[in-house]
Amino acid sequence: MTADLSTIWSWLDEVPDPEIPVISVVDLGIVRDVAWQGDTLEVAVTPTYSGCPATSVIAMDIETALHDQGITNVRIKTQIAPPWTTDWLSDKGRAKLTEYGIAPPSPAGGPDACPRCGGTHLTRISQFGSTPCKAHWRCDDCLEPFDYFKCI
Amino acid sequence: MTDQTALFEYLLRLGDNTLVLGHRVSEWCGHAPVLEEDIALANTALDLIGQTQMWLGLAGEVENAGRSADDLAMHRDVWDFRNLLLVEQPNGDFGQTLMRQCLFDAFHVELLTDLTNASDDRIAAIAAKALKEVTYHLDRSSETVIGLGDGTDESHRRMQAALDLLWPYVGEMFTPDAVDDAMRAAGIAPDLNDLRARFDTRIDAILTEATLAKPESAYAQSGGKTGFRHSEHLGHMLTQMQWLQRAYPGATW
Numbered sequence: 001m002t003a004d005l006s007t008i009w010s011w012l013d014e015v016p017d018p019e020i021p022v023i024s025v026v027d028l029g030i031v032r033d034v035a036w037q038g039d040t041l042e043v044a045v046t047p048t049y050s051g052c053p054a055t056s057v058i059a060m061d062i063e064t065a066l067h068d069q070g071i072t073n074v075r076i077k078t079q080i081a082p083p084w085t086t087d088w089l090s091d092k093g094r095a096k097l098t099e100y101g102i103a104p105p106s107p108a109g110g111p112d113a114c115p116r117c118g119g120t121h122l123t124r125i126s127q128f129g130s131t132p133c134k135a136h137w138r139c140d141d142c143l144e145p146f147d148y149f150k151c152i
Numbered sequence: 153m154t155d156q157t158a159l160f161e162y163l164l165r166l167g168d169n170t171l172v173l174g175h176r177v178s179e180w181c182g183h184a185p186v187l188e189e190d191i192a193l194a195n196t197a198l199d200l201i202g203q204t205q206m207w208l209g210l211a212g213e214v215e216n217a218g219r220s221a222d223d224l225a226m227h228r229d230v231w232d233f234r235n236l237l238l239v240e241q242p243n244g245d246f247g248q249t250l251m252r253q254c255l256f257d258a259f260h261v262e263l264l265t266d267l268t269n270a271s272d273d274r275i276a277a278i279a280a281k282a283l284k285e286v287t288y289h290l291d292r293s294s295e296t297v298i299g300l301g302d303g304t305d306e307s308h309r310r311m312q313a314a315l316d317l318l319w320p321y322v323g324e325m326f327t328p329d330a331v332d333d334a335m336r337a338a339g340i341a342p343d344l345n346d347l348r349a350r351f352d353t354r355i356d357a358i359l360t361e362a363t364l365a366k367p368e369s370a371y372a373q374s375g376g377k378t379g380f381r382h383s384e385h386l387g388h389m390l391t392q393m394q395w396l397q398r399a400y401p402g403a404t405w
């Protein structure tokens with residue numbers, strides 16, 4: 001079967017990121033291209049961080065999701081150039097991150113506001129966090145710690 | 153030396169630096185002084201191991217002998233490693249680990265910046281990817297060196313001792329040999345004198361802010377990137393890093 005590409009993109013938009021399941025792999029900006037090569041669907045995926053262990057899980061999840069939609073021949077191609085940037089996060093993805101309690105990336109190099117109370121008195125606890133893509137911050141207004149999606 | 157041989161050697165240098173340092177840094181996992189630093193060290197190690205997969209993967213392709221990144225990482229002996237002596241030095245205390253990181257990061261950022269313009273697109277692509285991560289590493293390691301250098305008497309003393317201990321390993325990064333020259337002629341590797349000048353500018357600024365004194369001696373240990381003579385530490389590290397693949401070759405999970 002050869003589904004049209006916009007349908008395929010909408011299917012991929014249902015595949016959750018394994019570590020931050022409220023956003024999809026499309027929201028994350030890591031699906032770079034989808035194209036039919038004969039009867040094989042080629043999906044170009046770019047890693048977020050080079051060592052991110054989620055990358056191989058993501059490739060597997062994409063393949064499974066497409067198989068479930070009846071596409072038998074899927075080829076996942078890793079594409080590292082141009083390198084992934086948080087500029088590719090969708091607006092929908094940014095909104096969902098905030099709702100989930102993760103401050104979205106900001107070019108200022110730190111979160112704009114606390115994702116819980118909206119407070120702007122913020123302190124960085126660590127440049128790194130629970131996954132390669134996050135840093136650890138604290139809100140000095142509500143005193144809660146929170147994750148910040150690093151801007152790269 | 154053919155260009156292909158030089159390219160293979162050069163890629164081993166890039167991949168072995170990130171592999172050996174990545175493994176060293178991962179030795180802190182579960183042992184760092186505070187949880188945040190433990191996580192930061194583990195994430196840094198993860199980035200470096202990810203970069204290793206790309207560099208050694210490309211090395212395997214260039215060699216064209218059927219060796220994967222894993223084969224190169226796990227089935228070579230100590231004399232076949234091409235990493236700088238600096239990155240194989242033991243972790244020491246937390247300050248020594250971060251001083252080693254800072255010295256390497258300052259070099260690594262400048263090197264990768266140049267490699268993004270390499271005549272080989274594959275190398276330029278990996279460098280561009282790695283540079284984003286390594287820029288972040290340098291932010292952290294330089295801030296920590298400054299914080300601890302300009303900290304308490306105890307932390308200052310330890311950072312100065314770490315700098316004095318590691319400084320003789322800095323020169324090797326900038327000492328060109330036949331592989332560097334061949335890669336430079338091929339439009340891949342940068343001019344190491346120029347790189348050294350940019351490294352010095354960065355490191356001088358960091359050390360000044362950290363109130364640390366740069367050692368006077370320009371004596372440079374050598375033998376890591378050529379594989380001529382590694383320090384005794386690398387072999388011990390490999391017995392840990394490689395034991396599973398050596399005991400159970402080809403094991404997967």
Ligand SMILES: [Zn+2]
Nearest residue numbers: 114117139142
């Ligand atoms: Zn808050």
